[in-house]
Amino acid sequence: MHGASSAPWSSPKGDRNERYRPLDALAQRINEEQHQIEHHAKGMLLAAKAAGEALIEAKKMLAHGQFKQWVEANTKVSYRSAVRYMQVAKCATHGTFDPDMGINAFLEQYAQERSKPAPKSNLPTFTEDDAEYALKIAARMDSEFEGEREVAKAKLEKMAKDHGMTSGELLEKARAIQPLNHLAEAEKELNALREELARRDRILSDLKRRFAGASKDELIEILADLKARGMWKG
Template identity: 45%
Template sequence: MTTTIEPVIDLPFLAREINDAHRQVLFHGKSMLMEAKRAGEALLDAKRTVEHGKFKAWIKANCGCSYESAKEYMRVAKHSKRVDLHLFDGGIRAFLDAIAAERQSEPSTPREFSREDAERALKFHALATRGATEGEQAAASSKLASFAKEFGMTPEAAVGERPSHRLVTYPREA
C-alpha cells in the first residue's frame, strides 16, 4: 500500500509573504531614491567645483558609478526639490519617468517676447540664412524653430518675416 502525500497550500501564509515582500520592495525603492538624491546633491556640488569640461573625467577617476548613473542621480536631486520623495513609490527610473511624463503633460504658457529675445531670434535667422556651412545653417534653423516655439510663434513670426518672403525653410515641431 502506497500513501500519497498532498501538499497543503496555506493561502493566508502566502498572502502574508506577498504583502511583506511588497512592503520591502516599496521601502527599498524609497531608500534607493533617497540615496540617489544624496549622491546627486554631492555630484552637483562637485560639478560646481570641478574645472569646466573635466567633470566626466573626474567622475571616472573618483566615483564608483558611471557618468550615466551620475546624471540620473543629479536629475533626482534637482527634481526632488519640488516633489516629496517620501510620497513616491518606486525606484530611480520610475521617478525620472514620472517627472518626464509630468513635464510633458504640463501646458506650456508662452513667455513674453522681449527685445533681447527678438535680437537672439535675428541672430539665429542670420546664421540660418548666411551660415558658413550647410550644417551651421541647419543647426541655426532648428534652434530658431525651437526658440520660437517657446513663445508660441512660428520662426517666421519670431523674425518678423512674412511667409511669402521666406529665405529659409524652418523645421516644424511634431
C-alpha cells in the first residue's frame, strides 16, 4: 500500500499549491474507487472506470515524467493497475460497456472488437463505366439550355447519393478513375471550338472581301445569300 508523500509535485504551469490541492482530492477519489474494486466485485468495472478518469485528470495536471512516481506515492494503486484503469476509462465510450463485466474481460472484449474487420459497405462499387457516365452528365451541366442543365444536375446528385458521396466528390473520383478520358473529352471540345472560330474567321474574311467596293444591289444579293444559308436573320 502506498502512502501520502510530501514530494513537490510541479506542473508545467500554475502555482504549485493551487495544483497540489486538486491532486490530493484526486488521490482520495482514486483510493476510494480502489477500495470498491477490491471489496465489491459486482461494481468493479464502474469503479475502475471512475478511477481511470481521475488518473487521467491527475496526469494532465502533473509535469512530464512525474505521473508514475505520483501514483506510487499518493495512491493505493500499482502503476500497472493505474494504466489498466485508464484504458478502461478511454475504452468505455468506444466499446460495449457492461458494468457487470470484470476488468480483464472488458479489455479483452474491446481488443477483439477493434480487431474485427470493418463491416462491408452496402454502397455499390464505383466503376469505370460509372465514372464515364458521371463525366458525361457533368458535361451537360454546361448546356445553354436551362432545362437540360437542371436535369443533368438532378441526375448527378442522385448518382452521388446512391454512392454515398456529394456531387463534387463523385466528379473528383470520376476524374481520378478516368483522367485520360476526361482530358480527351476536353481536348475534343477545344478542337471543336477552334474549328468554329476558324470557320467564323473565314466567313468574316469572305464578307470583308465581298463587301469591299460592292454596290447597293450587290449588298442586297450578299445579304439574301447569307439569309438563305442561315447566317443572317435580319
